Amino acid sequence: MRGSPGNPSESLREAVDRAPDLPGVYSFLDLSGQVLYIGKAKSLRKRLKGHLATEGDPRHDLLLHRSVSVEWTITGDEVEALVLEAELIRLRKPPLNVRLRTSGRYPYLEISTDEKWPRLIVTRERSNPRERPRFGPYPDSRNLRRLVEFLLETNPLRRCSGEDPPSSGRPCIMGQMGRCPAPCTGGADRDDYDRRVREIESTLRGDWDHARERLKRLMEEAAKRMDYEEAARLRDLSARLNSFGWPVPEGVRDRINRDVAVVRENWGLIMRIRGGRCTCIVRMPFDGRWKLTPLTERLSILLRSYYARTREIPREVLVQEIPEDSSQLEDWLGSRRGGSVSVTVPRRGGNRRVLELAEQNLDQFLVRLSWKHPAVGRERVEAALEGLADIFGLGSPPDWVVCLDASTIQGSWPVAAIVSFRGGYPDRNGYRKFSMPDEISRNDPAMIASAVSRYLSTLEDGAYPDLFVIDGGLTQLRAAVGAAGAEWSGRMRFLAIAKREELIIEGVSERRIQLPMDSIPLSFVRTVRDEAHRFVLHYHQQKRSRGSLRSVLDDVPGIGSATRIRLLTHFGSAERIAAATVEEMMEVPGVGRTRAIGIHNHFRRAEESGY
Structure with missing residues (x-):
């Protein structure tokens, strides 16, 4: 029998009475055994009894009306409960939990530390089964390409694909240019290679000052050796490092790495600040049940979902309001970062201006979005x-x-x-x-x-x-x-x-x-x-595609559109048609010897005339 907000079902009350006074994760179930809602608690007994005793928002009332039982999993502490809750929500997708809609459209950077000679990899895979160091996401693909080139120029790693570079007696072109340590030749220094990997990981974690000081030191050493070409290259790399992103207000140029997290309606925004510059803005939507949750819960969902997929965690996260589980969030973020992380609400000064800047950015984005969704705006x-x-x-x-x-x-x-x-x-x-x-x-x-x-x-x-x-x-x-x-x-x-x-x-x-x-x-x-x-x-791309095909095939005498399609289907491209022999062309249905000779001669004449 179903209950009501003021009168939960008897089976639900009995299940709650058995709950232990321990931290853990709980799941409300309906008559069919489907999970309706998943939550976490420092004390399962107190939290579940609170659910039954208090009439709350529409989501809470709906939960008590449909639930007939509750089950739980005991955890070692609150941080472990937070991690387990997020994983169970991801797997079971309960209808009364609000989730952040993430997709594979944003790329990440991974360092393949599980390989003998690690690489820097751009990936759009959601999962990270090998637990490789992952950084991002990077919404701006052009900026990501610039970042990858900068990292590999300052600390060259191998660029070949595959878990292990194939053995070779001579280096590839990148190795010959000094842009790859060429482990394939067996001549790469292991300690130096590992140092380069650590330098790249340090930069991606946000230690831009270390990278900046290292480039400056190397530039000065090159100048002392009178290697002015190398000094100029290092100077240009330092300038490129300082060109990423845009400066933040003067009051926050303290070199502390921080993120700014804000929520408006069904969208969340993360602004990354590294070395006194704003390097990236990421926007992500919540699912359709966002109206059922308060702002503090949406902020918690945003932070948990975002940082679950990246190791790029700063010392400080600025938010509009303190999330409902801020202490557990700080402990969890600190464990992932390997150092303390604070989640704070700035009240004045430069940090407050940065928070307002992030809010304005999200507000403006919603204004632009409203014209694509009439019901919203x-x-x-x-x-x-x-x-x-x-x-x-x-x-x-x-x-x-x-x-x-x-x-x-x-x-x-x-x-x-x-x-x-x-x-x-x-x-x-x-x-x-x-x-x-x-x-x-x-x-x-x-x-x-x-x-x-x-x-x-x-x-x-x-x-x-x-x-x-x-x-x-x-x-x-x-x-x-x-x-x-x-x-x-x-x-x-x-x-x-x-x-x-x-x-x-x-x-x-x-x-x-x-x-x-x-x-x-x-x-x-x-x-x-x-x-x-x-x-x-x-329209231009459509016309260019048609024009490119026409310029190659439509001028060939003696073939119509049907034959052109058969030729392209058989060979795959106009270049392969041009390289084919008469006998190979005759394998295409509808192309006899005379027609094949005509096509072959046309391409030979075009080649001789520089077409």
Whole structure:
């Protein structure tokens, strides 16, 4: 029999009465034996009796209504209970526990310390069965590549794949260049190799000052030896180390490694600060039951989920509020780090400004996200449109906004595209693509003017956008306004927005408008601009792919589309077709000797002419 918030079932009461006064993990079960909720406690008896005695939030009331029994596992201490709780939640996925939605999209760095000659590996695997030192995650893949190259240039390790490098009598090209210790040749010094591994691990754990001082010392030693080329290389490496991330406020440049953890609605954010610089921001969503949990519990879930997958744990974690199990969290983090970790709420000074910076970053992210999820941000969208009406002096909020962008690579496959937003949201039916003539392929303003003229010519009488956004600067704006002419420029408002400065330039008057970066109207314009950029790049990639295939195969005489598909299916690529013999081509259905000879001769002529 099911219970109710004020009257739990008799079987549940009997199970709770048997609970021991020891630390552990408990699971509430329903009639079918399914786990509804998993929790941890310093005293199982006190915690479970507290569940029965107190009416709580909607989740707690639902738990008591559906539960008929409870089971538990005794642990050695609270930290062990915290670890076991997280693992059981991951495995059983109880419906009343809130989880952080993690995915394999963010890469990590691993050091393969279980191998004879360890490597630095980029991985997206969620699990770490070999318990290798893992660091990250790194949302910015370009920054990750820069970091890997920096680490391997300062402390070269082998780059070959496989658990053991294959034996070889001579080093690979990287070894010949001095960028690999070449253990494959048997000449690598074991102590020196292990030192390099430790140096890389120390840097990834956040000891940037040690890396900085080491580079400075090596540079000075090279200068004393008058090895100025090596000194210049080390100087450049030191400058690259100082270029990662961006500086934080002056008040926190104390070189203490710290993370900032904040939560807003169903999103959590971790900001990593290393050596006085913010090096990374990671955002992760909670699942759909986040509204059932208070902020303190979501902060605890964020910290446990994030640090369970990485060894990059700082001395200090700044939070909005103290998590509900902060003492256990600090003990667990300290055990993983190998040193003390404090979880604190800054009240004033530089640390408080950093926390506010992280909150602003997450708030701005949610503003941008709201336009992709109408149910979340209808009010924000309306505020953005009303703000644009005030900024540009429109009689009412703009209902129809379009944005134009152009794309080409050194004059090849020139295209332009327009995206349409109605009522603040994408209107896919209004998206348009334009293929540009080759004679203007290297002239971006000319492509903008052509696309504007062609688009306006398709509009029906009385139907035109309120705002026409151009992705570009003043030159592109002048081209668009000139192509539209006085008639269209009087009906709609043209504006341009440049990517770097995010400066808006308005129409004929060319008035420059610099809005705050956290401005809701600016965020909307940037969202429209970014969607146009995404759409035109997608079209450009499609055209480039088709064009690349056409340039190789469509000029071959005597074959149609069906034969081209069979050839590509059989050989796998145009390069293999070009390298094939006549007899090999004849193995393709529909290709006889005459046709095979024609294809073969075509590629030979193209090769001789430098095609």
